[in-house]
Amino acid sequence: MKFTFKRGVHLSYGGKSATSVLPVREYVTDYVKIPMSMHIGAPSEPCVKKGDLVKIGQVIATPVGPLGLPVHASVSGEVTAVEKIPYLMKDPVTVVSIKNDFKEEWVDLNPLGSVESVDPSMIIPAIRDAGICGMGGASFPTHVKLSLKPNQKCDVIIVNGAECETHLTADHRLMLEYPRRIVDGLRAAMRALNVENGVIAIEDNKPDAIEAMKRAASGRDGVSVCELRTKYPQGGEKQLIEAVTKKQVPSGGLPIDIGVIVLNVGTCAAIADAIIDGMPLIKRITTITGCVRHPANLMLPVGTIVEDIIGFLGGFPEEPGKITFGGAMTGLCIPNMQIPMMKSTNGIVVFNEREAMSMEEGPCIRCAKCVHACPIGLNPYRIKVEADADRLDAAKKLNVMDCMLCGCCSYVCPSRRWLSASFKIVKEKLIRQAKGGQKA
Amino acid sequence: MSIRLSSAPHIRTGASTQSLMLNVVIALMPCVAAGVYLFEMNALAVLCMSTGTAVLMEYLWQKLMKIPVRVGDCSALVTGIILGLTLPPTLPWWATMVASAFAIIIVKQLFGGIGDNFLNPALTARAVLLASWPAHMTTFVDISREHVADAVSMATPLSGENAVEYTWMQLFQGAIPGSIGETCKAAILVGLAYLLITKTISWRIPVITMLSAFVSAFILGMDPVESVLTGGILFGAVFMATDYTTSPMNASAQYAYSVGIGFLTMLIRRFGAYPEGVTYAILLMNILTPLLDKYLPNKIYGHGKKKEANQA
Numbered sequence: 001m002k003f004t005f006k007r008g009v010h011l012s013y014g015g016k017s018a019t020s021v022l023p024v025r026e027y028v029t030d031y032v033k034i035p036m037s038m039h040i041g042a043p044s045e046p047c048v049k050k051g052d053l054v055k056i057g058q059v060i061a062t063p064v065g066p067l068g069l070p071v072h073a074s075v076s077g078e079v080t081a082v083e084k085i086p087y088l089m090k091d092p093v094t095v096v097s098i099k100n101d102f103k104e105e106w107v108d109l110n111p112l113g114s115v116e117s118v119d120p121s122m123i124i125p126a127i128r129d130a131g132i133c134g135m136g137g138a139s140f141p142t143h144v145k146l147s148l149k150p151n152q153k154c155d156v157i158i159v160n161g162a163e164c165e166t167h168l169t170a171d172h173r174l175m176l177e178y179p180r181r182i183v184d185g186l187r188a189a190m191r192a193l194n195v196e197n198g199v200i201a202i203e204d205n206k207p208d209a210i211e212a213m214k215r216a217a218s219g220r221d222g223v224s225v226c227e228l229r230t231k232y233p234q235g236g237e238k239q240l241i242e243a244v245t246k247k248q249v250p251s252g253g254l255p256i257d258i259g260v261i262v263l264n265v266g267t268c269a270a271i272a273d274a275i276i277d278g279m280p281l282i283k284r285i286t287t288i289t290g291c292v293r294h295p296a297n298l299m300l301p302v303g304t305i306v307e308d309i310i311g312f313l314g315g316f317p318e319e320p321g322k323i324t325f326g327g328a329m330t331g332l333c334i335p336n337m338q339i340p341m342m343k344s345t346n347g348i349v350v351f352n353e354r355e356a357m358s359m360e361e362g363p364c365i366r367c368a369k370c371v372h373a374c375p376i377g378l379n380p381y382r383i384k385v386e387a388d389a390d391r392l393d394a395a396k397k398l399n400v401m402d403c404m405l406c407g408c409c410s411y412v413c414p415s416r417r418w419l420s421a422s423f424k425i426v427k428e429k430l431i432r433q434a435k436g437g438q439k440a
Numbered sequence: 441m442s443i444r445l446s447s448a449p450h451i452r453t454g455a456s457t458q459s460l461m462l463n464v465v466i467a468l469m470p471c472v473a474a475g476v477y478l479f480e481m482n483a484l485a486v487l488c489m490s491t492g493t494a495v496l497m498e499y500l501w502q503k504l505m506k507i508p509v510r511v512g513d514c515s516a517l518v519t520g521i522i523l524g525l526t527l528p529p530t531l532p533w534w535a536t537m538v539a540s541a542f543a544i545i546i547v548k549q550l551f552g553g554i555g556d557n558f559l560n561p562a563l564t565a566r567a568v569l570l571a572s573w574p575a576h577m578t579t580f581v582d583i584s585r586e587h588v589a590d591a592v593s594m595a596t597p598l599s600g601e602n603a604v605e606y607t608w609m610q611l612f613q614g615a616i617p618g619s620i621g622e623t624c625k626a627a628i629l630v631g632l633a634y635l636l637i638t639k640t641i642s643w644r645i646p647v648i649t650m651l652s653a654f655v656s657a658f659i660l661g662m663d664p665v666e667s668v669l670t671g672g673i674l675f676g677a678v679f680m681a682t683d684y685t686t687s688p689m690n691a692s693a694q695y696a697y698s699v700g701i702g703f704l705t706m707l708i709r710r711f712g713a714y715p716e717g718v719t720y721a722i723l724l725m726n727i728l729t730p731l732l733d734k735y736l737p738n739k740i741y742g743h744g745k746k747k748e749a750n751q752a
């Protein structure tokens with residue numbers, strides 16, 4: 001039986017075909033800029049300075065605060081700068097720039113051995129020390145997600161292999177090429193929390209990945225593969241949980257409130273690398289596609305600069321209009337080509353001029369399409385009226401805080417209204433307000 | 441090189457307001473064709489007059505009021521055609537014109553234009569005609585007899601005592617007296633199929649309205665099949681109850697709205713002063729639309745259950 005969640009939209013996944021059959025290739029750049037805030041939580045504190053020589057895997061920044069993570073060098077060489085640069089529409093971030101000397105010098109790694117035999121209490125610290133955060137986009141520190149409060153219990157860990165975004169094939173390729181790593185990572189997380197059930201959830205538009213994961217999972221304790229009916233946003237944490245368990249995460253709550261933890265496939269593979277090889281999270285698979293000459297799935301050292309990647313792939317066949325990190329539904333536009341990719345960058349999509357054309361917003365014709373698309377069950381057309389009038393409290397009453405910014409409403413709106421985009425602003429204002437800032 | 445910044449999502453569905461309205465126009469074509477076939481030039485004249493007036497009025501109004509000219513969204517075209525199809529083929533041209541102008545200017549534009557009017561423009565205009573010139577509005581040509589030339593003016597099959605017996609097949613094909621577009625049920629169903637296939641509308645309102653009419657007729661002691669096949673209920677369910685602007689948006693509100701239309705139509709037919717109730721039934725439910733949406737909200741993900749403390 002195939003599962004899915006309520007509402008949502010059917011997207012065209014034609015954009016995936018350019019890269020879904022391309023095996024992952026390595027690309028090692030000669031210059032990386034590693035951001036200090038690749039995870040949710042306070043930026044890490046650099047512990048190297050200009051002129052230092054670093055090895056691959058060496059800690060270059062230490063964690064700050066409860067959600068902090070260390071950052072590691074992804075290439076060996078000389079630190080050429082520790083500076084602030086503009087980043088994804090937020091405040092500038094500190095980056096550590098390293099010039100690759102291609103000596104491939106590694107720090108001494110500390111492997112813990114097989115995930116089935118490692119002492120379970122060692123697993124979560126190892127995950128933290130490896131600097132692992134959610135690799136599907138949300139970048140929440142994984143060791144925090146796996147650290148349960150005394151009154152919490154996890155019944156099932158779901159591995160998110162839905163990859164419901166357009167264009168992206170990084171997770172798909174990972175499942176085809178490293179299925180065992182994913183299962184190993186899942187088993188490590190299961191053992192760390194003493195969880196008996198692990199479900200790997202994959203949409204049915206990736207039958208080869210389902211096959212590969214089933215093979216890798218066979219014979220492993222408590223691990224099963226769940227086939228999902230393809231629909232966007234299946235990979236949204238709440239929708240995935242609804243599809244797999246039929247349970248809903250309480251509003252304002254976390255999956256663990258109903259005994260569920262969701263990990264991305266990439267995160268699982270990173271966990272396996274950390275335990276089995278002692279390897280920190282310093283590289284990842286990223287899909288680069290759209291208006292580039294040779295679309296590809298590349299294994300990139302964290303901090304590789306977009307311009308280098310595009311150059312490596314033959315440049316743009318035509319004038320690019322905009323470039324996003326992530327797919328077309330939720331991707332963030334990057335302000336310029338000097339931006340480095342980070343731990344959670346699963347895709348870089350280049351849109352050409354025509355695709356990047358902004359669309360004029362028309363009046364709402366009350367067609368109800370947004371209502372029937374919203375996976376949360378909101379009334380986007382009404383929230384938009386309040387958002388436009390900047391009536392934050394009214395928007396809050398319409399449950400804007402439950403909006404997960406999936407973009408379904410904007411996608412279906414025949415009048416091209418910027419629904420989700422305005423909700424994002426409203427949500428940010430409300431969060432600021434709640435934090436005690438003055439009324440926006 | 442300059443790259444742009446914009447908010448997600450970066451893709452949009454192909455459907456636009458204009459393409460959706462054109463879908464409705466296409467879906468109406470079988471009814472137009474059937475109407476012109478059955479009622480000949482009279483029907484064509486009424487349709488042209490109502491459509492032309494609607495489009496022209498929309499354009500002139502937007503121009504004169506110096507608001508964005510959106511006549512290109514084709515919503516006025518849809519209103520014009522639907523209005524024409526609900527009129528009797530014998531209606532004088534001036535009445536058609538007045539109705540059409542009324543629909544666009546008074547009912548639609550004065551209330552704020554597309555998306556803001558709370559009553560269905562075509563239907564309201566029809567209701568006003570019905571109240572103002574009842575004789576013109578309820579006189580129909582009987583074309584089931586031999587030849588149109590011999591046609592006698594008579595009431596619709598619904599008008600009480602003089603009711604004429606027609607076979608189900610006649611009712612289905614539309615060779616009966618009635619408004620231009622509502623007699624040929626086959627054409628309406630083809631239009632419905634097109635609207636559903638192109639996902640222009642969801643199945644909820646038309647299907648539930650018809651089911652409700654069927655069941656209500658049965659409950660009220662009328663022949664259910666005949667009740668659904670006569671009068672304007674089918675046309676209303678497919679093309680007028682489904683008007684985006686004036687129908688509810690939440691799924692459960694749509695159910696209530698549709699059940700209400702079917703039931704009220706049959707109630708008016710059974711006990712009301714007018715032979716046909718669908719016009720007033722839909723208008724009444726239009727008025728209730730905001731209330732239905734308010735009191736029949738969607739269930740929101742993760743609401744309604746308390747954060748269950750985790751059983752450790």
Ligand code: SF4
Nearest residue numbers: 374403404406407409
């Ligand atoms: S309102 Fe929010 S959750 Fe609902 S479809 Fe729009 S973006 Fe998604």
Ligand code: SF4
Nearest residue numbers: 364365367368370413
């Ligand atoms: S999809 Fe757009 S036009 Fe339709 S109801 Fe929602 S906001 Fe209005």
